[in-house]
Amino acid sequence: MEPRLAEILEGVRARSGRVLALTGAGISAESGIPTFRGAEGYWVVGSRNYMPQEMATNEMFARAPDEVWRWYLYRFGVCKDALPNAGHEALVALERALGDRFTLVTQNIDGLHRRAGSRRVFCIHGDAAYVRCAGECGLGVVDLPAGLVPRGNGALTPSEREALRCPRCKGWLRPHVLWFDEYYDEEHYRMDSALRAAGAADLLLVVGTSGATNLPMQIGQLAYRRGAALVDVNPEENPFAEMASFSRSGFFARGSACERLPEIVRALGA
Ligand code: APR
Numbered sequence: 001m002e003p004r005l006a007e008i009l010e011g012v013r014a015r016s017g018r019v020l021a022l023t024g025a026g027i028s029a030e031s032g033i034p035t036f037r038g039a040e041g042y043w044v045v046g047s048r049n050y051m052p053q054e055m056a057t058n059e060m061f062a063r064a065p066d067e068v069w070r071w072y073l074y075r076f077g078v079c080k081d082a083l084p085n086a087g088h089e090a091l092v093a094l095e096r097a098l099g100d101r102f103t104l105v106t107q108n109i110d111g112l113h114r115r116a117g118s119r120r121v122f123c124i125h126g127d128a129a130y131v132r133c134a135g136e137c138g139l140g141v142v143d144l145p146a147g148l149v150p151r152g153n154g155a156l157t158p159s160e161r162e163a164l165r166c167p168r169c170k171g172w173l174r175p176h177v178l179w180f181d182e183y184y185d186e187e188h189y190r191m192d193s194a195l196r197a198a199g200a201a202d203l204l205l206v207v208g209t210s211g212a213t214n215l216p217m218q219i220g221q222l223a224y225r226r227g228a229a230l231v232d233v234n235p236e237e238n239p240f241a242e243m244a245s246f247s248r249s250g251f252f253a254r255g256s257a258c259e260r261l262p263e264i265v266r267a268l269g270a
Contacts (some may be wrong), residue, residue, distance in 0.1 A: 001263050005251045008229050009203075009267035017202025017229075019098060019268065021091055022219055023106045023113070026208020026234060027257040031082040033110055037210055057181045061134065065172050066156050069164060072175045076128040077150025079109070084116035087207065087257030090265045092117040097270040103197040105190075107209060107216060109177050122190035122197075124215055126177035132188075137169035141176050141188070184215050191215060198222040203229040205264070207257050211239035233260045 012019065025035035054060050061068045095102045095118055104121040106113055109128045113121050133139040145163040156164075164173045178184065184191035194215060198204070204223035211217055217239065223230060224243050230250040232240040237252075244250030253260045 001267065002251070002253075005231065005253055005264075006267060008231065008249050008251055009264060011249065012203045012229055013267065013269045015202070016101065018101045018200050019094065019103075019203045019205060020197045020201035020219070020223070021094070021102070021104045021205045021207065022209065022216055023091075023104070023108060023207045024209025024216070025108060027087045027106075028082065028085075028108055028110050028112050029208065030085045030087065030256060030258045031110075031112060033078055033082050033112075035208075035210075037212065053180050056177070057179050059181055061172075061174060061179070065134070065164075065174075066161070069160075069175075070153065070156055072128075072177070073149055073151055073156075073160075074153045076144065076148075076175075079111060079128050080149050082110065082112060084112045085258050087261045088112050088116035088118070090261035090270070093270040094265040094268060095120055097265075097268070103201075105194045105197065105216075105219065107213065122194050124178070124184060124189045124191065124194055125213075126175070126189065128175065128177070130176035131164075131173040132176050133166040133169060134172040134174040135166065135169055137166060137171065139166055139168045144175075145173075189215075194219060195222065199226070201226075201228050203231065203268075206230070206232045206234075206240040206244075207261065208234060209238070209240065231264065233257055233264070 029035055055071050104118050106123055107125045109126050111127055111129050129144055130141050131144050132141050166173050178189055186192040198219040201223055220240055220243055224247055230244045230247045231253055232244045233253045235256055241252040244252050
């Protein structure tokens with residue numbers, strides 16, 4: 001490990017500091033789930049007929065719910081088949097070692113943190129394992145109906161359409177994910193809880209994100225302004241790596257999540 005990184009982590013460990021981990025698609029790349037903006041990324045490949053970001057909108061869901069569900073069910077199948085990796089497991093070990101001094105905020109909807117055993121986690125973009133009523137009739141957040149994934153990429157069958165009806169009002173169910181034409185909130189996406197954790201962190205540990213979305217950048221800027229230590233794990237430069245390089249106690253730990261996280265969490269006392 002680089003001496004400067006070891007020094008920063010030892011400082012946090014020695015003063016029993018609070019750690020906030022912020023993850024993106026990169027932590028699941030080594031589990032076989034494509035990232036969003038990488039070469040084979042979801043926002044690059046998208047679907048046959050629509051621009052990627054078009055698919056992930058309320059506006060599109062209102063116009064073509066079948067098309068949006070077809071695309072999401074295909075993606076949810078990829079998530080369901082994937083297994084947590086050493087990066088996810090390292091953060092579980094850190095949570096176990098630090099207890100309530102640890103919080104995990106993830107942009108990932110793949111559920112791999114939860115399946116690895118993370119409990120103190122806020123899913124700020126939602127979770128593929130859940131749905132809710134598109135009409136918000138009061139159903140709340142419930143499990144994705146069984147038997148829908150994995151599936152190919154064909155059109156929805158009549159029985160799948162039936163399964164995607166709200167059991168309460170018979171309208172459409174929708175994926176419990178944050179769409180591009182929607183905004184974060186506390187009820188569904190734990191926005192205030194995530195910002196509170198950023199306001200109390202002694203170390204912000206960022207893993208596998210390109211910093212393309214709003215709330216994660218707010219979290220980074222809040223931690224940076226407060227002078228919290230900032231470590232970024234990513235094989236490529238990104239806005240968080242830049243923030244870390246300007247920070248008094250910051251470090252860009254270039255590399256993959258599976259390569260770098262196990263040694264980092266050991267240095268923090270896990
Ligand atoms: N380990 C660590 N980082 C990796 C790895 C890896 N093995 N492989 C790739 N990365 C990095 C890439 O270099 C890139 O910086 O992960 C990042 C993935 O960036 P994006 O594809 O943009 O994904 P993310 O940052 O999670 O996107 C944020 O955008 O569209 C929305 O809702 C979507 O949650 C998503 C959000």
